[in-house]
Amino acid sequence: MHLRKVKDVEEKIKEYSDIVVFEPNLKKGKWKEVFKNDNPIYLEIGMGKGKFIREHARREKDINFIGCELSTSMCYKSAKEVDSELTNLKIINYDAFKLEEVFEKGEIKQIFLTFSDPWPKARHEKRRLTTDNVLNIYKNILDKNGFIEFKTDNRELFEYSVIQFTNNNFEILELSLDLHKSKEDVITTEYEDKFRALGQVIYFIKVKERWRWILNYIKNYHQCMVLVAMKLKLENMWKSI
Numbered sequence: 114m115h116l117r118k119v120k121d122v123e124e125k126i127k128e129y130s131d132i133v134v135f136e137p138n139l140k141k142g143k144w145k146e147v148f149k150n151d152n153p154i155y156l157e158i159g160m161g162k163g164k165f166i167r168e169h170a171r172r173e174k175d176i177n178f179i180g181c182e183l184s185t186s187m188c189y190k191s192a193k194e195v196d197s198e199l200t201n202l203k204i205i206n207y208d209a210f211k212l213e214e215v216f217e218k219g220e221i222k223q224i225f226l227t228f229s230d231p232w233p234k235a236r237h238e239k240r241r242l243t244t245d246n247v248l249n250i251y252k253n254i255l256d257k258n259g260f261i262e263f264k265t266d267n268r269e270l271f272e273y274s275v276i277q278f279t280n281n282n283f284e285i286l287e288l289s290l291d292l293h294k295s296k297e298d299v300i301t302t303e304y305e306d307k308f309r310a311l312g313q314v315i316y317f318i319k320v321k322e323r324w325r326w327i328l329n330y331i332k333n334y335h336q337c338m339v340l341v342a343m344k345l346k347l348e349n350m351w352k353s354i
């Protein structure tokens with residue numbers, strides 16, 4: 114999305130401190146305090162002007178939403194559109210590649226990746242929002258039963274991302290090669306509206322990390338057993354003294 118930088122945006126955005134969370138890294142592990150409730154947190158990465166996340170927040174009051182965006186001008190434009198009654202929506206001006214600075218392990222229940230920049234050239238691959246590197250970051254901030262939803266108009270980015278999710282131990286829960294044909298009442302983004310008006314199909318995938326909870330369970334169980342065995346051995350030694 115190409116938006117000319119808003120003049121004096123660093124100053125202007127300060128007017129929206131009720132919606133924009135400045136220095137969000139200071140809120141790591143404390144997002145429940147920010148929203149003043151225990152509701153699950155859904156995060157949109159690269160929200161642009163924020164239409165999609167605003168509509169989600171308006172419809173789903175028992176979910177907390179955070180829109181993450183690299184461009185301060187986009188954050189400002191988006192914050193201006195938020196109704197004051199939407200207390201379940203916050204905006205952070207942050208880079209997706211640094212999200213572990215902002216969220217504790219498991220603090221996010223769902224991630225939306227909406228029309229991420231495709232970066233088609235191979236030399237720019239590392240900037241895509243579905244590289245190995247950034248998928249590991251998502252795994253760390255997602256709840257063990259958390260989901261990622263990804264949608265795009267770009268076939269190459271979609272194919273690349275499906276392979277990436279599969280290679281990085283994600284299980285595919287839903288996949289559509291024409292989202293608006295397979296689902297009704299889809300909440301759309303600004304880009305989605307633009308591409309649909311041009312007659313382009315929208316690709317969609319929903320994934321969940323595979324089996325990690327079982328691996329953690331086995332690891333914790335094994336550690337417990339080792340501790341119990343050590344305790345029994347020490348007790349026996351003590352009795353024999």
Ligand SMILES: C[S@@+](CC[C@H](N)C(=O)[O-])C[C@H]1O[C@@H](n2cnc3c(N)ncnc32)[C@H](O)[C@@H]1O
Nearest residue numbers: 114159160161182183208209227228302303304
């Ligand atoms: C193509 S636009 C899509 C905007 C919106 N999701 C939509 O569908 O209308 C991609 C957005 O992702 C943002 N973005 C790109 N890289 C990012 C990153 N590393 N972290 C956060 N946002 C990023 C860009 O600034 C841009 O606003």
